[in-house]
Amino acid sequence: xxxxxxxxxxxxxxxxxxxxxxxxxxxxxxxxxxxxxxxxxxxxxxxxxxxxxxxxxxxxxxxxxxxxxxxxxxxxxxxxxxxxxxxxxxxxxxxxxxxxxxxxxxxxxxxxxxxxxxxxxxxxxxxxxxxxxxxxxxxxxxxxxxxxxxxxxxxxxxxxxxxxxxxxxxxxxxxxxxxxxxxxxxxxxxxxxxxxxxxxxxxxxxxxxxxxxxxxxxxxxxxxxxxxxxxxxxxxx
Amino acid sequence: xxxxxxxxxxxxxxxxxxxxxxxxxxxxxxxxxxxxxxxxxxxxxxxxxxxxxxxxxxxxxxxxxxxxxxxxxxxxxxxxxxxxxxxxxxxxxxxxxxxxxxxxxxxxxxxxxxxxxxxxxxxxxxxxxxxxxxxxxxxxxxxxxxxxxxxxxxxxxxxxxxxxxxxxxxxxxxxxxxxxxxxxxxxxxxxxxxxxxxxxxxxxxxxxxxxxxxxxxxxxxxxxxxxxxxxxxxxxxxxxxxxxxxxxxxxxxxxxxxxxxxxxxxxxxxxxxxxxxxxxxxxxxxxxxxxx
Numbered sequence: 245x246x247x248x249x250x251x252x253x254x255x256x257x258x259x260x261x262x263x264x265x266x267x268x269x270x271x272x273x274x275x276x277x278x279x280x281x282x283x284x285x286x287x288x289x290x291x292x293x294x295x296x297x298x299x300x301x302x303x304x305x306x307x308x309x310x311x312x313x314x315x316x317x318x319x320x321x322x323x324x325x326x327x328x329x330x331x332x333x334x335x336x337x338x339x340x341x342x343x344x345x346x347x348x349x350x351x352x353x354x355x356x357x358x359x360x361x362x363x364x365x366x367x368x369x370x371x372x373x374x375x376x377x378x379x380x381x382x383x384x385x386x387x388x389x390x391x392x393x394x395x396x397x398x399x400x401x402x403x404x405x406x407x408x409x410x411x412x413x414x415x416x417x418x419x420x421x422x423x424x425x426x427x428x429x430x431x432x433x434x435x436x437x438x439x440x441x442x443x444x445x446x447x448x449x450x451x452x453x454x455x456x457x458x459x460x461x462x463x464x465x466x467x468x469x470x471x472x473x474x475x476x477x478x479x480x481x
Numbered sequence: 482x483x484x485x486x487x488x489x490x491x492x493x494x495x496x497x498x499x500x501x502x503x504x505x506x507x508x509x510x511x512x513x514x515x516x517x518x519x520x521x522x523x524x525x526x527x528x529x530x531x532x533x534x535x536x537x538x539x540x541x542x543x544x545x546x547x548x549x550x551x552x553x554x555x556x557x558x559x560x561x562x563x564x565x566x567x568x569x570x571x572x573x574x575x576x577x578x579x580x581x582x583x584x585x586x587x588x589x590x591x592x593x594x595x596x597x598x599x600x601x602x603x604x605x606x607x608x609x610x611x612x613x614x615x616x617x618x619x620x621x622x623x624x625x626x627x628x629x630x631x632x633x634x635x636x637x638x639x640x641x642x643x644x645x646x647x648x649x650x651x652x653x654x655x656x657x658x659x660x661x662x663x664x665x666x667x668x669x670x671x672x673x674x675x676x677x678x679x680x681x682x683x684x685x686x687x688x689x690x691x692x693x694x695x696x697x698x699x700x701x702x703x704x705x706x707x708x709x710x711x712x713x714x715x716x717x718x719x720x721x722x723x724x725x726x727x728x729x730x731x732x733x734x735x736x737x738x739x740x741x742x743x744x745x746x747x748x749x750x751x752x753x754x755x756x757x758x759x760x761x762x763x764x765x766x767x768x769x770x771x772x773x
Binding site for chain 2: 295297315328336337345349393
C-alpha cells in the first residue's frame with residue numbers, strides 16, 4: 245500500500261498559542277482513517293493545517309508533493325476536499341448551486357452534470373430540494389449537501405470534520421454508511437475527525453488518538469476499539 | 482398630469498445613474514464589507530479619460546468601450562495596490578484609505594484637466610424622444626444603456642462559472658476557498674467590475690451635470706441613498722433603490738414648495754438616515770434564512 249498523505253512533526257499556532265505539538269501520522273491510499281480525541285485535542289486544527297488555514301510548521305506531503313506554502317485553494321485543487329466543521333454551506337444559494345460550486349475548479353462540463361445526478365442518487369433528499377435555498381435544509385440535509393459538495397471535486401482525499409455533529413443517531417448511521425460506500429466504490433481516501441468514537445471506529449480501518457496536540461495511540465480501528473484506555477475514555481464502557 | 486409623468490420619467494432616467502452607482506458600491510461592499518467613498522471619483526476619472534480620447538479624435542463608442550476596459554483594469558490595480566494590503570486592517574484604516582483615494586483621484590483629475598466645466602457629448606442627441614415632449618433621447622438612452630448593462634450583469638452572475646464563484650467568494654470566503662476558489666482575485670474582479678459600472682454612470686450623466694472633477698459628488702450621495710434604501714446586501718435592491726430615489730428626488734423637488742435644487746441633496750441624506758433608523762436592512766436586503 246502506498247502512503248497518500250504523510251504528516252511529520254506538525255506544529256500549529258493560533259497567534260501565540262500553540263495547538264499542535266509535533267504531530268506525525270500517515271494515511272494509506274484508499275484507507276478510511278479516523279482521528280479521535282476530546283474537545284480541544286487539536287483534531288480540527290490538524291485538518292485546518294493540512295489545508296493551510298492555520299499557521300503551522302512541519303512537513304505535510306500529499307502524494308509525494310509538499311503542501312507547505314500552498315494557499316488553501318491550491319491545496320484543494322490538488323484533490324483534497326475538506327468538509328469543515330459547521331458544514332460551510334452557501335446558505336443563500338440553491339442546493340444545486342452548492343453542488344456546482346463543489347466542481348467549480350473542474351472544466352469537464354459533461355461529467356459535472358453526470359456527477360450532480362450521481363449525488364442525487366447517493367442523497368435522494370437533495371434531488372427533491374435542488375432548487376431550494378440551502379439555508380432552509382435541516383442540519384442532516386445540510387451535512388449530506390456538504391459531503392456531496394466535497395465529492396463534486398472528485399477528490400483523491402476527503403477530510404471530514406465531525407460530520408455527526410448535531411445530527412440524530414439514525415441520520416448519522418445513514419451518513420456513515422454512505423461514507424463507507426464512497427470509500428469503497430469511488431476509491432476516495434477518507435480522514436474523518438469524530439467525537440462519536442464508537443461509530444467512527446466501526447466505520448474506519450485505521451485510527452489515531454490525539455491528546456493535547458500529540459498522537460498518543462495509533463493502529464487498526466479494531467485494535468484501538470479493543471484498547472482498555474480508549475474504551476474507558478472515549479467509548480464509555 | 483403631464484408634469485407628473487414628465488417628472489417620473491426624468492426621475493427614472495437619473496435614477497438609472499443612481500442605480501449604477503449604488504450597484505458599484507454594493508458590489509464592493511459585498512466583497513470587502515466597506516463602502517467605497519471614492520466610487521464617484523473613480524467614475525469621474527473614467528469619464529475624463531473618455532473625454533480625452535474623444536479630444537484626440539476617437540469616436541464616441543470607441544472611447545466608451547476603451548474607457549470601460551481601462552476602468553476595469555484600473556479598478557483591479559487599485560484593489561491590488563491599495564486595498565489588498567488593507568484586507569485585514571481595522572475599519573478606520575480602510576475608511577482612511579478610501580478618503581485618501583477620493584482626494585488623490587480628485588486632485589489628479591484637477592491637475593490634468595483643471596477644474597473648469599466642460600461640455601460632454603451625448604451619443605443619443607437631446608431631441609424629444611419619439612416625438613414626445615415627456616423625455617429626451619438622451620434620457621431614454623441613459624435608461625436603455627443601464628437596463629442593458631443590468632441584464633448582462635444578471636446573466637453573468639446567474640449563469641456563468643465565474644459569476645457563481647464571485648457570489649460564493651462574497652458570501653462565504655472560507656467555504657469558497659475550500660472548493661478551490663481564489664477569493665482574493667474574485668475581490669479584485671469585483672473592483673474591476675464596479676469601476677467599469679461606475680464609468681458607465683459617469684459617461685451617461687456627464688452631458689447632464691457637465692464634466693468637472695466634482696461632478697460625481699452629488700451623484701454618489703444619491704447612489705449611497707439608493708444602496709441603503711434597497712439594502713446594502715442586495716444588488717437587485719440597490720438597482721431598485723436607484724430608480725426609487727431618482728423618482729422621489731424629482732417629485733419632491735417639483736411638488737413640495739421650497740425644495741429647489743439647493744435642498745435636493747439634504748433630502749438624499751435625510752433618506753439615508755430615515756432608512757437606517759426605520760429599516761436598517763433596506764427594502765430588499767432580506768434577512769438570510771438560517772436553520773441550525
